[in-house]
Amino acid sequence: MSTVIHNPKSTNQGRFIGVGVGPGDPELITLKALRLIQNAQVVSFLANDQGTSQAKSIAREAFSAVQHPQQEIAINMPMSTDRELANQAYDDGAKRITQALEKGLDVVFLCEGDPLFFGSFAYLLERITDSFECQVVPGVSSINAAASALRHPLTVLKESFAVVSGRHSAKQIDTALAEHDTVVIMKAGRARPKILTALRKTQRLEEAKYLEYIGRDNERIVEDVSQLEDKAGPYFSLFVVTKTERGTR
Template sequence: MNPEDITPLNGKGRFIGVGVGPGDPELITLKALRLIRSAQVVSYLANGEGSSQARNIACEAFKDVADSQHEIAIVMPMSTDRTLANQAYDRGAEEIARQLDEGRDVVFLCEGDPLFFGSFAYLLERLEGAYPCQVIPGVSSINAASSALNHPLTILKESFAVVSGRHSAEQIDTALLQHDSVVIMKAGRARPRILTALRKTNRMRDAKYLEYIGRDNERIVRDVATLEEKAGPYFSLFVVTKSERSSR
């Protein structure tokens, strides 16, 4: 038995955040897959209809992931109101805690990496003081995007920054002006603002746009000047790198 699979002596189960990657089930690590298979309880975020992309990814990799496991679906409100989101995390943490108190390990499935813009972080802060916690890193959408483009994010002395579409226009402008490579996550509703920022900083030619990386509906736009000036899906990002790079 792997030592990591032994429940701690205090009788409480472990809360384990598992990164399942951005979409392609073959990007799940062997360690993540092993822990998903052995977990007594599997948890994940779901929308109002009960759909969960993280669960779908895990199920593709491990067809009978839920056959003998209890599931905790944390239903998130379709709203930008953080109060409602925090209430959902509170309810989810309480349900997870009940399972942990019974000595059951709970694996939380998280798209990408659990601690990189991951929802796992909000549950971790609610549970880590009272329960043993563990994190299994996953492939982030940033790394998957670079691979999909066959294009390095950074080389040699290039600087690299990650910002979010939720940042202000000034913050996005500053990142684009100060750094050689910039990834703008969570483009979604901010896509028109981001296109404006790219034009303003003269970085349209440097930018590529991706949606649903690693999924059947993956979309890559290499000429962002052709991109529609309207909101896009939540799972989208811009990769901005120097058009001309030194090889020395």
């Protein structure tokens, strides 16, 4: 269960601002996000055990122009599916962010993609929003970036569109593929064998495209997923499934 920090809101408190930095291309950061990052008193982000942050790396050009000292709050997130460990990390991060907010410092949290679309910011927002002023700056999601990389529209005319996660059950993925014209399957990494099985079962294998690390130097696009290795892939990967035959009116 998450820990919610309760303090009466005050005009002397700082603001907690979730900023989307996009899926990987540093040039996809919005002007508003750029300004907030460069002016931030405190910057927070998720980091791995080695202290590396994907979100901070994406925003590297914004940091290159910072001309004042910035405090950093790195939230170390264990690479595990254990939600108890993740919640402990979010609880610890929320406490450290709260300490800065109580001093009247604004905290800008960097989030890959969009802060409120499969974003880690949502879990911190849940813990902080009752006590402090919170703002959100949207970012380009991996779904939009994937469509651009493929140069292929996600939906047209009356087509239906669904987003599911590789963490959903095989039955849920099968149902989405059977009922919707366009389906994006997020968090495909460990679930890749299950997703490939679902694509074969629903006869949509030929309509699927697979993408990894969109907008980054190691971006990979597989347009014929029948050639894709039937084993787990990286965390930053997704499938885009669209109808082969599409209307023209």
